Amino acid sequence: xxxxxxxxxxxxxxxxxxxxxxxxxxxxxxxxxxxxxxxxxxxxxxxxxxxxxxxxxxxxxxxxxxxxxxxxxxxxxxxxxxxxxxxxxxxxxxxxxxxxxxxxxxxxxxxxxxxxxxxxxxxxxx
Numbered sequence: 001x002x003x004x005x006x007x008x009x010x011x012x013x014x015x016x017x018x019x020x021x022x023x024x025x026x027x028x029x030x031x032x033x034x035x036x037x038x039x040x041x042x043x044x045x046x047x048x049x050x051x052x053x054x055x056x057x058x059x060x061x062x063x064x065x066x067x068x069x070x071x072x073x074x075x076x077x078x079x080x081x082x083x084x085x086x087x088x089x090x091x092x093x094x095x096x097x098x099x100x101x102x103x104x105x106x107x108x109x110x111x112x113x114x115x116x117x118x119x120x121x122x123x124x125x126x
Contacts, residue, residue: 001026002024002026002028002033002099002114002115003024003025003026003115003117004022004023004024004097004098004099004115004116004117005022005023005024005025005117005118006022006095006096006097006117006119006120007020007021007023007120008020008021008120009094009095009120009121009122009123010121010122010123011123012087012122012123012124013124013125014087014088014089014124014125014126015086015087016087016124017083017084017086017087018084019082019083019084020037020081020082020084020095020097020122021079021080021081022035022037022080022081022082022097022117023077023078024078024079024099029075029078030073030075030078030079030080031054031073031075032054032101032102033054033099033100033101033115034051034052034053034054034099034102034103034104034106034112035052035071035073035080035097035099035106036048036049036050036051036052036097036098036099036106036108036112036113037049037050037051037071037080037082037095037096037097037098038095038096038097038098039091039093039094039095039096039122040093040096040119041090041092041093041094044093046096046110047062047108048062048107048108048109048110049061049062049065049069049082049095049108050062050065050069050071050082050108051071051107051108052071052072052073052106053103053104053105053106054102055103056073058105058106059071060106060107060108062108065084065091068084068086068087069082069083069085070082070083070085071083080097082095082097084122087124088124089124089125090124091122091124092122092123093121093122094119094120094121094122095119095120095121095122096116096117096118096119097116097117098110098113098115098116098117099113099114100112100113100114100115101114
């Protein structure tokens, strides 16, 4: 059973930074999976933030976070990260990581992903 666990959320002031982690458990290696980060703000639909292919050759960001967020993976630690800088109040949401097995170039659509974590809350407020 593929299990994903997010961590690293919290309360941060505007302009601050957070690094979210997506760790895998269940005996599988994330390096065979494309990983996506999504977020859902209160009253809004879940939206794609960033994704990375299993080979790391393909990375995509939503326009709203380009230049501020960076996705990366650490295969020995079986973890994918989302570094978030210059945070804005509109970044406030529950952040989820998701995964699917394969080498295809990932996108930011929810239906592409088969496995989901439980989410971590990010609140940007002064």
